[in-house]
Amino acid sequence: MPRSSTDATSAVRKRPNNRVVAVAYDGLCSFEFGVAAELFGLARPELGIAWYDFAVVSVDKGPLRMLGGMTMKAPTDLGAIERAGTVVLPGWRDTDEQPPEALLDALRVAHRKGARIMSICSGVFILAAAGLLDGKMATTHWRYTDKLHSRFPEIDVQPDVLYVDNGSILTSAGSAAGIDLGLHLIRRDHGAHIANQVARRLVTPPHREGGQAQFIVAPPSTPQSPSLNDTIDWIRHHLSDDITIDDMARHATMSSRTFARRFRNELGVAPHQWLTQQRVVRAQELLETTDASIDHIAQTAGFGSAATLRHHFHRETMTSPSDYRNAFRA
DNA sequence: ATCTTCGACCGCCAAT
DNA sequence: TGATTGGCGGTCGAAG
Numbered sequence: 001m002p003r004s005s006t007d008a009t010s011a012v013r014k015r016p017n018n019r020v021v022a023v024a025y026d027g028l029c030s031f032e033f034g035v036a037a038e039l040f041g042l043a044r045p046e047l048g049i050a051w052y053d054f055a056v057v058s059v060d061k062g063p064l065r066m067l068g069g070m071t072m073k074a075p076t077d078l079g080a081i082e083r084a085g086t087v088v089l090p091g092w093r094d095t096d097e098q099p100p101e102a103l104l105d106a107l108r109v110a111h112r113k114g115a116r117i118m119s120i121c122s123g124v125f126i127l128a129a130a131g132l133l134d135g136k137m138a139t140t141h142w143r144y145t146d147k148l149h150s151r152f153p154e155i156d157v158q159p160d161v162l163y164v165d166n167g168s169i170l171t172s173a174g175s176a177a178g179i180d181l182g183l184h185l186i187r188r189d190h191g192a193h194i195a196n197q198v199a200r201r202l203v204t205p206p207h208r209e210g211g212q213a214q215f216i217v218a219p220p221s222t223p224q225s226p227s228l229n230d231t232i233d234w235i236r237h238h239l240s241d242d243i244t245i246d247d248m249a250r251h252a253t254m255s256s257r258t259f260a261r262r263f264r265n266e267l268g269v270a271p272h273q274w275l276t277q278q279r280v281v282r283a284q285e286l287l288e289t290t291d292a293s294i295d296h297i298a299q300t301a302g303f304g305s306a307a308t309l310r311h312h313f314h315r316e317t318m319t320s321p322s323d324y325r326n327a328f329r330a
Numbered sequence: 331a332t333c334t335t336c337g338a339c340c341g342c343c344a345a346t
Numbered sequence: 347t348g349a350t351t352g353g354c355g356g357t358c359g360a361a362g
Contacts, residue, residue: 245337245339257351257352257353258350261340261352271338271339272337272338272339304361305362307361307362308360308361311360312360
């Protein structure tokens, strides 16, 4: 699994800059913008924590036309981008149009000052134009991957992933993958428990919640078969048991070879690898919400020993279980 | 740190 | 004819 430079300690960052700025423009992609507003702009008092401070900045003077025929207004002070902790690029109106230099400058400054920048769908072309993706892995909507690759050959385009996390530069595929990437960021900031509550409010499919892998592979390209979904639910309810591929295949009433193949096609990871990711997520939740010992959590999450838990935990999150607990259970 | 064992994964291919 | 299935075996990595 490819790994690239990342701010591995982001999970234990001390005083996060929680200002999130979404970049609007004439011809705004309404859905992608809506994803950003919903995830970061909706007040969530029920979580009992300080949520993000969400703002919108436009590169064009209003009124801005939005996809769907509405118009909106937004302030145009691009300085807000340079002060943001997180910048969201919710698409771009035309992948062939060079974004305004003022915007690219603001993004470069923000990046230099440590801000995270995430793109949804065609928003990746803005990051690319700013040169912030050179030598890095990135993704976008499958309709644009070829164009992105030919226009920016120095970018390592990943066509088959939901999103790519380079630490401070994050890109996501088709519109809805922006939700997955946003949840991934929220998980980095606030832990799996909070992120799962947000996901539940959004009613997104649970198996897309994933772990903290930097690299989440493609969503289903074929219609999901009901038996596979049933089996996935079954596995999620039996994480603490010893489950082999044969057990899974038997539950799905398929041969193990066919099960493994179908599983990989639909979820993008091999069955056991996915199982391990789910177990790490379970361990994260237990670390955040209980005072149980690491040993006990390891057993409950289905790992044979605390050493095994630590091994996989570190691989997925780049931190140790106890550091993780300290960061999210203050 | 190193070794052994065992299961997972995946390419290949024949059968359906 | 093309797509799907499932068995085989080599390789790799996890677990202890």
